[in-house]
Amino acid sequence: MEILKRPRRLRYNKILRESVRETRISISSLIYPVFVKEGRNIKEEIASMPGQYRISPDKLPALCDTLLERGVNKIIIFGIPEKKDEAGSGAYSPDGVVQQAVRIIKQSRGEMYCITDLCMCEYTNHGHCGILKCGDVDNDLTLDFLASIALSQAAAGADMIAPSDMMDGRVRAIRMALDSYSYQRIPIMAYSAKYASAFYGPFRSAADSAPVSGDRKTYQMDYHNKKEARKEVLLDIKEGADIVMVKPALSYLDVIQDVSRLSSVPVAAYSVSGEYSMIKAAAAVQFVDEAAIVCETAASIFRAGAAMLISYFTPELALYIKEGRIG
Ligand code: PBG
DSSP states (O other), rough: OOOOGGGGGSSSSSSHHHHHHHHHGGGEEEEEEEESSSSSSSEOOOOTTTOOEOOOOOGGHHHHHHOOOOOOTTEEEEEESSOOTTTOOTTTTSSSSSHHHHHHHHHHHHTTTEEEESTTTTTTTTOOSSOEEEEEOHHHHHHHHHHHHHHHHHHHHEEEEEESSSSSHHHHHHHHHHTTTTTOOOOOOOEEEEEEGGHHHHHEEEEEEOOOOSOOOSSBBTTTOHHHHHHHHHHHHHTTOSEEEEEEOGGGHHHHHHHHOOOOEOOOOOOOOOHHHHHHHHTTTTSEEEEEHHHHHHHHHHHHSSSEEETTTTTHHHHHOOOOOSS
C-alpha cells in the first residue's frame, strides 16, 4: 500500500512540533489565587492544599516579588477575616482584610495587577454567599451588599472586581455602583458559569467558608447543565461583564468550549482547589508525574478556548513556560 499522507511527518522533529502547535500558552494569561488572612506575620500552609498558604497582608510584598520574578503579574485575592457575622460586614469594611491587602500591594508593588474576589461566604457566620432570609439567600437584598463590597474594594485600589456569588443581577448592580462613584475604568470579571461543585472542597477548608447548613445549589449551577451556562454568560455580558468565567475547569472543558464560541468577551477558566489537590495527592505518591500533568491539564483548558487561566499552579506553569516545556 502506498501512503502519501503521513501525519507523523510533522511530529518527527521537536522544532517542527513546537512550530505547528495549535495552542499557545503565555505567562500573561495566568492569574494566581492568594489567600490573605487578617493578622500579622502569618504564613500557614493549607492542609488540604499542600504548597499553598494563608498569609497576612504584611507578607504580601515578598510574595509579589517572588511572583514578579517569575513573570506573574496578576493575582486574585481571597480574604479570611478574623471575625464573621450575619451580614458579612468584614467584606465591605474599609479596613477589611482584602482592602488592607490591596492597599499594601498597590502602595508597595504597584506593578502587580490586583483582582479582588467579591463574595460573602468567607465573611458570613452561616457561610452562605449572601444575606439569609427564612433559611435561603435573599437575592435582591444581597445585591446592595455586593455593590458596597465592590465600592470598598475599588476605593482600596483594586484593579478588577470578580463577583463569585452567583446572585441574579449582580453584574448590573455592581457596574451601576462602580460607575456612580466614577470607577468606570474598573473591569468586572464575572464568575458567570459557576457550578455547585465538590471540587471547591479544599478551598472551603482553606477559607473556612463551607455553609454551616444546606448547600449552594439554590444559587450555583447544576452540573448536568450546559445550555444554562450560555444563559448565564449572555446575561452577564448584557449586564456589563468585561470578562466571563467558567468554573471549575477540568470537568467543564465542554462548557469552556461552548462559552468561548458564543462569548463576545474574553473567557477565563478557574482551575479550582480540588483540581489542584487531586494532582498534588496523586503526585505525592508517585502515581503521576506532577509537572507533566500540570502542563497537560493547563494546555487542555486553553485548547478548549480559555483566554485566561486562574490556577494554583501559576508559579510552576510560569517556570514550565520559561523552560519551554509548554507554550
Ligand atoms: C467564593 C468562592 C469559592 C471559590 C472561589 N470563590 C468557594 C465556593 O463557591 O464555595 C472556589 C475556589 C476553589 O475551589 O479553588 N464563593
